[in-house]
Amino acid sequence: MDGSSDILIRDAGADDAVAIAKILHESFAEYESLYTREGFTATTPNAGQVTERMREGPIWVALHQGEAVGTVAAVRKERSVYMRGMAVLPTARGLRVGSRLLEHVESWSCNEECARLFLSTTPFLSSAIRLYERQGFRRVKEQPQHLFGTPLFTMEKEIRRKI
Numbered sequence: 093m094d095g096s097s098d099i100l101i102r103d104a105g106a107d108d109a110v111a112i113a114k115i116l117h118e119s120f121a122e123y124e125s126l127y128t129r130e131g132f133t134a135t136t137p138n139a140g141q142v143t144e145r146m147r148e149g150p151i152w153v154a155l156h157q158g159e160a161v162g163t164v165a166a167v168r169k170e171r172s173v174y175m176r177g178m179a180v181l182p183t184a185r186g187l188r189v190g191s192r193l194l195e196h197v198e199s200w201s202c203n204e205e206c207a208r209l210f211l212s213t214t215p216f217l218s219s220a221i222r223l224y225e226r227q228g229f230r231r232v233k234e235q236p237q238h239l240f241g242t243p244l245f246t247m248e249k250e251i252r253r254k255i
Contacts, residue, residue, distance in 0.1 A: 099189055101196045104151040104163065109139040111160040112153060112177075116142075119179035126216045131242030137177075145177065152196055154180070154189045162189040166197055172208040173201040178220070190220070194227045198251055210248040212237065221247075 104112060117136045124132050137145065145151060145165055154162035161184035165177040175197050180189045201209055211229070213220060229247040237244040 098156055099162075099187060099192050100155045101152050101192060102155065104146070104153045106143055106146065108151075108153050108160065109142040109146075112142045112151065112163045113137060113139045115153075115160060115163050115181055116177060116179045118181055122182070123214075123216060126214070126242075128239075128241040130240030131238075134239055135242075142177075150200065151177070152193065154184075154193055156184055156187060156189065161187070162193055164193040164197055166200065168204060168206065171206050172210060173197065173204070173206045175209055175211040178211070185219075190223050191227065194223070198227075198249075201251055206251065208248055208250055210246055212239070212244045212246050214239075215243055215245065224249075 149167040151165040153160050162180040167174045224247050229249045232246040
């Protein structure tokens with residue numbers, strides 16, 4: 093058993109902001125030296141900033157044995173959904189938390205009658221990029237971007253409403 097059946101994904105509330113900020117920080121800490129200081133700060137918002145993000149769109153938290161181990165957020169932009177703040181604690185990697193979170197966002201997006209998911213990522217997050225590719229995301233051809241000097245690129249996935 094891969095443990096994915098033990099994963100519960102639920103809507104995050106204000107009471108989850110501290111746990112979400114912790115997940116984001118712990119998940120990206122090993123890559124901190126690859127970010128600019130400002131880029132890392134933007135990638136790992138504090139609890140107050142997480143609460144602000146909740147006003148922009150839904151945030152979900154993944155629980156394993158009752159513990160918050162992953163998170164993802166979505167912002168609707170017309171018929172597209174921008175996915176951000178996806179993170180899984182290092183101790184929960186291999187439990188398919190990331191796949192389950194992606195599937196959850198896609199299902200929500202279909203229910204919202206959106207046609208496209210997109211996200212920004214950094215070239216050094218190779219495990220995350222492989223996960224996105226396995227889930228059907230493809231890199232968008234565009235000019236290089238950056239997050240306060242940290243390189244970024246966009247990936248997208250066309251989605252279809254399930255009948």
